[in-house]
Amino acid sequence: MPAPSADAEAAAILTEPVTGPSAWRASDFTGEHDWTVVLTPEEIGELQTALTVAKSRGLPLDRLTVDDFPLPVLGKTFEAAVHDLEFGRGFTLIRGLPVETWSPEEARLAYWGIALHLGTPVSQNAAGELIAHVKDYGEGEVTESATRAYRTRSELPFHTDSSDIVGLLCLRQAGEGGVSTLSSSMTVHNHLLAHHRELLGLYYRGFVYDRRTEEGSDELPYYRNSVYGYFDGKLSCRFYMTHYIDSAVPKSGIPLSGIEQHALRVFQEVAAMDEHRVEMTLRAGDLQLLNNNVVVHGRSAFRDEPGRRRDLLRLWLNTRHARDLPEGFAAFRHGMPRTR
Numbered sequence: 001m002p003a004p005s006a007d008a009e010a011a012a013i014l015t016e017p018v019t020g021p022s023a024w025r026a027s028d029f030t031g032e033h034d035w036t037v038v039l040t041p042e043e044i045g046e047l048q049t050a051l052t053v054a055k056s057r058g059l060p061l062d063r064l065t066v067d068d069f070p071l072p073v074l075g076k077t078f079e080a081a082v083h084d085l086e087f088g089r090g091f092t093l094i095r096g097l098p099v100e101t102w103s104p105e106e107a108r109l110a111y112w113g114i115a116l117h118l119g120t121p122v123s124q125n126a127a128g129e130l131i132a133h134v135k136d137y138g139e140g141e142v143t144e145s146a147t148r149a150y151r152t153r154s155e156l157p158f159h160t161d162s163s164d165i166v167g168l169l170c171l172r173q174a175g176e177g178g179v180s181t182l183s184s185s186m187t188v189h190n191h192l193l194a195h196h197r198e199l200l201g202l203y204y205r206g207f208v209y210d211r212r213t214e215e216g217s218d219e220l221p222y223y224r225n226s227v228y229g230y231f232d233g234k235l236s237c238r239f240y241m242t243h244y245i246d247s248a249v250p251k252s253g254i255p256l257s258g259i260e261q262h263a264l265r266v267f268q269e270v271a272a273m274d275e276h277r278v279e280m281t282l283r284a285g286d287l288q289l290l291n292n293n294v295v296v297h298g299r300s301a302f303r304d305e306p307g308r309r310r311d312l313l314r315l316w317l318n319t320r321h322a323r324d325l326p327e328g329f330a331a332f333r334h335g336m337p338r339t340r
Contacts, residue, residue: 013200014230017193021088022294023186026278035089035278037081039096043074048098050074051110061112061130069113078117081289085165086321090294091182093280094287099171111169111313114287119319122163122335126214134168134312136304148212149241150314155301158183158271159241160292162332163316164323167289170282170312175305180280180288181298183271185237188296189228191270202263203227207256209240209331210248216339222248227267229329236293236323238330239267271296282312292330293323 017023029035039047050069057068071078081092099107108131115121124132125148136153149156153174158181168180192200206226215221227239242264249255256264271277282288290297302310318333325333 012230013204014189014228014235015193017190018186018235022090022184022291023190024089024184025187026275029278032093032280035091036093036095037077039074039077039094043077044096044098046071046074047110047114050113051102051106054109054113055106061109064112064116066116069116071113071117075117078114082118082319082321085289085291086319086323090184090291092289093282094289095285097169097285097287099169099285107169107171107313111167111315115167115315115317118167118289119165119317119322121315121317122333123338124162124314124316125336126339128336128338128340130315132314134314135310136302148214149243153302153304153310156299157242157268158239158296158298160185160237160239160296161316162238162240162292162330162336164293164318164330164333165289165291165316166297167287167315167317168282168312169315170284170286170288172309172311173281173283174302174310175308176303177300178281178302178310179300180282181272181277181300182280182290183277183296184294185228185239185271185296186235186294187276188267188270189235189237191273191276192266196266196270199259199263199266200228202260203267204229207245207260207264208248208252208254209244210251212244212247214336214339216337219339220252222252223331225331226329229325231326231329232324234293234323236325236329237296238292239296242268271298 050071054064054069084092121130123130134150137151139147139151141152141154204226206224208222208224211221225238229236304310
């Protein structure tokens with residue numbers, strides 16, 4: 001039998017459960033040590049040396065290469081992390097980066113050097129930022145149609161980001177809250193297949209999302225993206241922020257049907273089930289890495305205190321082992337176009 005065409009496979013709905021390490025459940029872990037890599041003093045020393053080398057180059061970030069940030073030993077730790085992200089459970093936590101000893105400029109430079117060992121960073125917004133601060137900018141709530149979610153202190157429901165990999169380096173914890181929650185989107189799909197099969201077509205068809213004022217003058221202020229796609233024998237997920245679906249309606253003129261609203265609620269409920277989700281509280285020096293193809297993540301609301309203002313550095317990147325995805329499945333996978 002000839003292989004199905006790309007169009008036929010792209011239209012396929014996976015009707016068998018996903019197996020393997022990416023389809024994990026909470027009971028597969030006994031504690032945070034199962035996903036945490038603690039840097040050794042020797043690895044931290046190598047990181048400091050690499051930072052000194054990179055500083056001596058005096059180059060802008062986008063001109064640095066891995067040779068400008070040499071990590072002969074720690075680089076292997078990052079190679080293992082990439083393997084876990086692409087072929088394993090889809091998330092990892094690297095603990096012990098000495099952020100307290102770094103200036104803000106040094107933290108950005110060190111983070112960029114690490115990113116070069118992980119893959120290729122891509123733009124995160126219309127301003128072309130490659131490293132963005134995730135903190136409360138005081139711009140309002142995530143429900144407001146001109147506000148990007150990462151710039152608020154709001155609770156964030158389960159979602160993915162645009163690139164394959166998202167990295168969050170914690171510089172400071174919040175005074176209260178900001179707990180990170182993860183769930184396997186492969187396990188969510190397995191649950192939907194078993195209990196809500198009638199909704200699967202909606203997820204494969206996708207939803208319309210608000211560009212949140214980051215479109216160019218000749219672009220529509222909204223776009224459609226599928227939640228699930230089955231390509232080349234692999235299931236992939238992109239479940240962008242549901243607030244962006246709500247705020248797209250007045251811009252697109254395309255109302256959400258009752259069954260679509262139900263499907264969005266069901267996805268969140270399944271991801272949040274105790275047997276499916278894990279939680280972690282990032283502390284200073286923690287680097288959380290997630291694969292958006294197989295993991296969805298959320299966050300509890302947080303509250304800052306004087307001297308304890310939550311601040312994380314975010315990177316979007318794609319690894320050298322990234323899966324093939326057809327054009328149009330994961331909007332802005334290779335970066336947000338610069339329009340400002």
